[in-house]
Amino acid sequence: MPPVGAGLWRSLPAHQVYGANTNVGKTIVSTVLCNAIQNQRKKAAFLKPVSTGALDDADDRHLSRFGAGTLTKCLYQFDEPVSPHLAARQKMIPRDDDLLASIHQTLSDWARSDIDLALVETAGGVHSPGPNGNSQADLYRPLRLPIVLVADSRLGGISSSISAYESLVLRGYDIQSVLLFRDDYYQNHEYLADYFNKKSIPLVSLSAPPPRPPVENADTQARDEEAMSSYYRQVSAESDILRLLEELNTKNQKRITRLEEMADRAQDLIWYPFTQHQGMKPKDITVIDSAHDDYFQTFGSSQSKESSAELRPTFDGSASWWTQGLGHGNPDLALSAAYAAGRYGHVMFAGAVHEPALSLADRLLKTIGNPRFTKVFYTDNGSTGMEVAVKMGLRAACDRYGWDASQEQISILGLKGSYHGDTIGVMDCSEPSTFNQKVEWYRGRGHWFDFPLVKMVNGTWKVEVPAELKADLGSEDAEFESLGSVFDLEKRLGSEATQRYKTYIHRTIKDLVERHGMKFGALILEPVILGAGGMLFCDPLFQRCLTDVVRDHPELFSPNASSPKSAPSWSGLPVIFDEVFTGLYRLGRPSSASFLDVHPDIAVNAKLLTGGLIPLCTTVASQEIFDTFSSPEKSDALLHGHSYTAHAVGCTVAVDSLRTMDDMDKNGSWDGFKADWDSKSVTSTSGPSDVWSVWSQSLLQDLSRAETVESVFGIGTVLSISLRDAEGGGYTSTAAKGLQQKLAVGGDQFNVHSRVLGNVLYLMSSVTSKPESLKEMEKLLRSSLI
Template identity: 80%
Template sequence: MPVGAALWRNLRAHQVYGANTDVGKTIVSTVLCNAIQQKSQAAFLKPVSTGALDDADDHHLKRYGAGTIAKCLYQFDEPVSPHLAAKNKLIRDEDLLASIHKTLSGWARSDVDFALVETAGGVHSPGPNGNSQADLYRPLRLPIVLVADSRLGGISSSISAYESLLLRGYDVASVLLFRDNYYKNHEYLREYFQKKSIPLVSLPAPPARPSQLDADARVRDEEAMLDYYRKSAKESEILHLLEQMSVNNTQRVERLEEMADRAHDLIWYPFTQHQGMTAKDITVIDSAHDDYFQTLDNRSEKAEGELRPTFDGSASWWTQGLGHGNPELSLSAAYAAGRYGHVMFAGAVHEPALSLADNLLQTIGNPRLAKVFYTDNGSTGMEVAVKMGLRASCDRYGWDASQEQIGILGLKGSYHGDTIGVMDCSEPSVYNKKVEWYRGRGHWFDFPLVKMVGGSWKVEIPGELQADLGENINFTSLGSVFDLSQRLESATAQRYKHYIRQTIEDLVQRQGMKFGALILEPIILGAGGMLFCDPLFQRCLVDVVREHPELFSTAAASRQSPSWSGLPVIFDEVFTGLYRLGRPTSASFLDVHPDIAVNAKLLTGGLIPLCTTVASEEIFDAFSSPEKSDALLHGHSYTAHAVGCTVAVDSLKTMAKLHTDGSWDSYRDDWRSNSSSSAASTPDVWSVWSHSLLQDLSCADSVESVFAIGTVLSISLRDADGGGYTSNVAKGLQQTLAVGSDQFNVHSRVLGNVLYLMSSVTSKPESLRELERLLRSALV
């Protein structure tokens, strides 16, 4: 379970990191604690200690700390790295972090007002499980006291340690090291850190330890150290530093507390009606790690600190794939920023863009696709896709879009972005109908929905379509819904195809409409309300469009090609693509290959904006001409930015590994065991959300229906007024999750009467099960 980031109003808690091993971390800690002890109570925590007990760091603080409270959580006798010392003892990282947080919380409730948590070795020395300490302790995000290295080579190791901490989102509050008049590292580093507004304090070197520690020598050594600590603790720089650490702690809390009010005054929020909105409605996020925000705790009793772990239940608007603060992706971004910064892309190429194009085409596995066009987000990526599709159709059929309106075919509830062009590719809705330039050019089919109701899966046919499409259909499992090899032979498929063909004939021949592309969000229509479309209907729609080009133009029969037929098929996989639904592409569920595919959201694992629009060679050729004006004249200044492309390459590689290395097997097994169909004959369809949760929720009185696939869970609540985007019925559940449990609360988004939750592809099962417990408690 997660722990909150460690912040208390009345406890100045810091973590002591060393630039290397044997740089004097414990001596620095003892100096600071001695200085504090002159006015108040200090405490020292050593999470993991190795070596002889007499030399243990917490014992040193008990001996020389002038009354400092000292504690060690895990002590190992063997004087080796913690990962070797603890090899025969299971110490989970989560348990270690929880113990640290619990200890600090206890001190915060006592008279302790200053605490140090000291690491072992250097910044990247491994913890008990072999993970770098910089990553292990990151969820706590304590401000850092960095003990620099005063020895030969210490300048380099100190700066490297600082940059490693900075890369992981730590705040380095101060730097301390011993003065050495030969190497004079303190002089160089003082100037270096001064430029970064980080105070550096240099201390006199401690007295040398006698080589032979007989009884007399031991007494003299102890007296020398006591004298050293008494003098060092009174140095003005140390006293000033401690005062500044206190001020920094107070200011950090105060900044957090005033952020909501300042944001309410200064910021215009997306998708938000500000009338009636108050500062209390704004979530204040201090940091984020893994699946959790660290948010300001607004409860009256904050026994665990000022911050609280909050599960990111919308995956930060569907972008999170590999967790917040992922150190590997951060390192990738830093590398690309250092190597390239940003370089223009028109008429040029760099390795990250080329590598991503190769990798993406392999991941998608669509033999039609050949050319990768880069944009910055899903909406602009879809703008490009529409330009591609319409140009290809007009070029083939001899249409002049400046003289006649060319529309698109799609589904009701679709939404492809907030830019003006793709707004017109959606039916009138709350998102677009009040936008002054909106025209809505196209036709949008109503369609059957997949949902679980009363513990059973069904395909629900809209009432007004039942005369054409038949009655609702029940299924034994979600996998059987996706068994298109069987369902395409059914009478339902024939009804679907007949209805689609007749509708298009009427639109074109009787109403005179022209269509330039078919645009679909495969499987789930996201912004429209998490609508789970019957995959058979989408497959039939693609098949009819491709198998009957004569529906769209009298010239169609003589101008077909081995590539696209009828209309270019565009798949908007901005939301559903790249493992969001448990597969590399959502197109694979339909067993069809689009002519154009758009991916964003998970493309960079949730770190940085980037989008790709991938097209077939023939779509590309529609723009080929001696005239510059016939080219695809679209782009932006940061097209194919190297930072985003580098991160995307690593993100795709990581997700591909998770897809094949068994990381998701327990989820697959859960769904297979709850399927009455043969595992060999049923498509591999599963979710990180347990099958039993869906069964329980689908039987709840307040729940109309549910579904889950991949990382997505959708809960439709009953609304006597019919539901829809303007419904407020899901607000109560959203508020219940916002209160949460003692372990964490949940930040979620609602779409009218639908509350959805989304995990990353790396979410921990124990977090998901606790979240499921909250849902059951609220609804069942």
């Protein structure tokens, strides 16, 4: 089922009617509003997505009877007068996606007619379950219709009304009005009017409807209907109701006007990251109204001719710069954040501790599973986390080898195409590139190895050796029967390629140290995939060999060095893994280091750490690295930190994010994807069985054979497509722009917001992406490339 767009129509103010509780009068309020519209010689429509109980008591029947000509519709009717999730057990249960699609289609049809107001009424209270047992607040969230909240005028109604309001706000709804019946005894309307007035939400109190007769027969039913008709005639003509309807219409138009103006205002006021503003126009700016699951809701993006809605679902193809893990608008993470904000706000961390920081450190170490790690250092993003890692590594090396960094340059070893962040310090850990060459303080202190790349070409997995490296390695490209066999290091370490890799690496380092006088303080790697450098999939055997040479030959870095006796101790150089992008299930495993079967001495995690909600980063290190900074002198401490270190909100969200992903890993949530990639079910009989991707093998096979495609790869949530470029590709290439533009146009149901790195277009899903959603994405990719 394609995704559903959020509900916004220029010609149709559509609102969802929620109740603070059951039996608070939602249908009566809806009838009042519809009558008021009809009295103005306009047309109203009423939609009841799910109704339970006898037909005669159905809410849409009430609107048909008293709604003065209101158009009514019910999508799913269940006979039992119980909660929808119970009533649905006796009948075919509509899927949540089907229900949402039906609602959106109905409202779109009404928007193309002459309807002036549409109300979508829920069942029961805010958290009453839908047919599949999901809270209505979550079930209807993709539509994100503006809310008319019917408050509770009964005893306890103040609490239930405020609780309902907070539950809706927590999920990103806009509450545009509150209505309730006046009760002179409890006087909830007076208290709530003051409460909501402070939040600039209008509250309208209505006179209570006439009580229903205790005994119903033909005579009493007739009198009851006349009393209700009289009630509706009177209340629907009240000035407060007429003013409220005008406000609802005005808010709808103002919302659209704000969205129309946002791109122009953004161009005037905002300096965008990684953007050359020369020639940029407002149409180039994506206006995002909201986001849910894997999709933005965007305004002004290309719509199909059949669509009358102003918002369109747009697949978040970059996972919001690689941060998105558990879906946009995740209510569980939002609740965790709200809890921590209410419990702590922010509290300073130096010399103090709070439960979220302690819990996260404990869980993170267990999730990563590296026996070397004992300490967790908190920062706010991957770049600053890498700054800390570099400080740790260089200090440890200088301390062991007796080097004075103030008197001599200490460099790092890494790979070409590496990029570890935008702060000045870690920029120097990358080779010269478009990112840093025009940064005035950049010096580029290190040596970066070229390396073989993993890619699928014409349906075959290959390890491709760059032309300039073939002479040094003395090897040609190699083909593999599956992606799993590429990662079968147990087998590959005994191959001739391993010896060639190690000989080349050893020879290069020896030459750099002995002939050029370089001193190295750390080895820094992005395990498996180098992200910002262009989605470069490094041969895992090469990274493993590089790590092994560094650790097995400490004499390369200092003539008197020897391998430490204790196993957890670092040897040669401290090994730093930048897992900001590839860590924490991005590639399908808790740690991307496991693909190399290497335990680094320092590792950095961010992005997926909080499921895509809060900025937070951790730098984890071994006890030995930590002990390097232990001294009677304050100046020997790791003097690094920022005001929001170990932000309690971020730590709380991260604990829940890790718990969720760990549970998914254990409970089989990804078994369907794994089955598709099980090497034994395809052609291979060897290789790890837990190398898999959410992107299907058949998609990669098909795309790799497309005329415009040079190569592809998929692993975990990552899909990378390299487009052919006669100029040779690279970050400044425009070869991927054509595909990016096709995806931006999209199909009838949705389009795609994607990022390109030169001639490479990459896509990423969340770890919670539904197979159905990914299948729709794959259809769009095929139609765009094949």
